[in-house]
Amino acid sequence: MAWTKKVLRVNLTRGTISVEPLNMQWAQEYLGQRGLASKYLVEEIDPKCDALGPDNKLMLVTGPLTGTMASTGGRYSVVCKSPLTGTIACSNSGGYIGAELKSAGWDMLIFEGKSPKPVYLYIRNDHVELVDAGEIWGKSVWAADKFLRARHQDPNVRISAVGRSAENGCLYAGVINDLHRAAGRSGVGTVMASKNLKAVVCRGTQGVGNVKDPLRFMQATETAKKVLRDNAVTGQGLPAYGTQVLMNVINEAGAMPTYNMRETQFPGAHKISGEAMHQPRESDGKPNLTTNAACFACTIACGRISTVDRGHYTIKNKPEYWGNSGGLEYEAAWALGSDTGVDDLDALTYANFICNEDGFDPISFGSTVAAAMELYELGVITKEHTGGIEFKFGSAEALTTAAELVAKGEGFGRDLGMGSKRFCAKYGRPELSMTVKGQEFPAYDPRAIQGMGLAYATSNRGACHLRGYTVASEIMGIPEKTDPLATVGKPELVKAFQDATAAFDSAGICIFTSFAWTLDDVAPQVDAACDGEWTTEKLLQVGERIWNLERQFNLAAGLTGKDDNLPKRLLKDAANIGPAKGHVAELGKMLPQYYQIRGWNDQGVPTADTLKRLGLS
């Protein structure tokens, strides 16, 4: 079992709330979380619908291991059609609210339609109500969180909310939970705001108790935790440095996208690295990093809790930012930092605070700022467009001012809120947008890590590192080392990572466990918890099924194989520095082979045989 077997359906247009049983056949075929909600979405919406219209649906979904003692069993996802990419969107988040939703008795929440006025959903176990959100509409996530806690007089509620960026149509706004965890990518927060839904406030006191074989489950989770503890990455590197352990590693590998991906190494990387976050500051002798933090049930604890230097220009006269909050993850540090050329750790930390406070994706934001800086350098945009800001690479002030403008949806922030693709198109230089399917790249240059080029091009939600993280193999040697500059064997590697990742996600656990775990470690935990028989093979098939289902959605939405592409810069301009010097991303050498092993035709469409094999016809 482990599923609560209950789905909450909220029709925002009519203001109705209904309870329905979870489709258990789909639970067996898609496990939970990402897979399960994707199935519901595919069945319930027209893939061609307007992502920001009432016909799109928004699903908050947990997995069967969410809310249990399985390490990292606290994940939930927000699933809908993306306004940024037009593809399926699935953004995964940690923190505590996933487990709280499960403890309140819900596998999934489905939001339909659009509320005539701003509302939020309050859940206390079976008690569910839509409440007027007039007082918090137009307020930040942090302000809304504070208000809702006070109103409900309950320190134990968990809150997911959207900020002002989402309300103002920023296309990469996320849904923020627990103040600084984010279902961050692809504009899922924009969709939530488009429905006039400001927040979900949840308190669950029922717990998760219906695991299939409790004794075996406790043994399986304990064994798996030991694997995490004994692994150098999950046992030492991530707790000490967070994902920021990668900053210097990736920079040395010459895979650090810099200056809107013009370059592949950043001279200032050491100043914004995980190591730098431990260094005492000159001004107050305190390091940027206060402590590490875990999400619910996580025994890794890679989260960063940080402060900005009180003397820093960004917060000098703003005591509301003097406390601790979520610090820099590698992706945020890279996008806000090396891609824009800013090496001021405090400025990056502040910009990251603003991203959390008003709910927008630091990857897409940083990359869009980087594109704007390049256009500014080229003279395509001027101070007239930026509202007087000198928008130069390396300018911390440009970065932090831009963050404030996007947060409030003001001035030049409106332009930046469109995302890199639309921004560059607006100013006539679409080729300078570093995106796939309209979504900005994460922190690994595919010229130096070839597998990632294929992973980005074929990711079902546009450029993304969390759909097939071949960096693990190509740089870190997990599960085995492959040559990052080689293309041979990469289609197989990418497929294996993509399928396994879909299974990890759908179980309700964190993909970072996969630095230490394989599906062989996951299967015994899922099998002890869930009805039915769950082997590694079955999980892999579930993963492949999910991958193809997402693909079907995207094809039906109007995307084609032509969208499995990379920007010209990465395909034509060779890296001019570092270990990848002279290399371009060789997508053409990998993509046909990838289609073939996927069982897709040469247009990237799954064949009838493939669909039949996966039960998708």
Place this chain on the structure above:
Amino acid sequence: MLRALKLEPEKCTGCMQCEMACSYENEGVFNPALSRIKVFEFHEQGGFAPYTCTQCEEAWCMHACPVEAIVFNPETGSKDVLAELCVGCKVCTIACPFGTVNYRADTGKVMKCDLCGGDPWCAKACPTGAITYVDIADTGLARMRAWAQRGGATSARFNAPVAKDAQNFDRAKA
């Protein structure tokens, strides 16, 4: 040998494994709402702290109970609630200065930590050593050692950088 739960907030990451272990052992369900141990987050200060009953020798709750439903367990030193005697009057929850005895609406009784009969699950589940079950006389030993080292580090025999490294190492929890 009597043992006690030793709580070290600086090692806590807020993962809630202790709360789930506690509720699972005592109630058969993963449910922080039913845990006898609680983890608190101090967001602005940037920290977490686990907290539960420290088993007072002269336990306020035990002395306050009008029906003697809270009893001393000589084997573990814990003060245990006898559910069959508890009448749910909540006087113990008022008497306890630390708030670690709490009423449950679903059973009409109070609940508190009983050290799981001498094998506390929270300590077994804690991944960072923030909760350990140690000789009752030694709960302060590690902290004394840390201060001893800090004092020692100012003396001529130690040089400052070494002590500073040690602090950074602690902070990194590496």
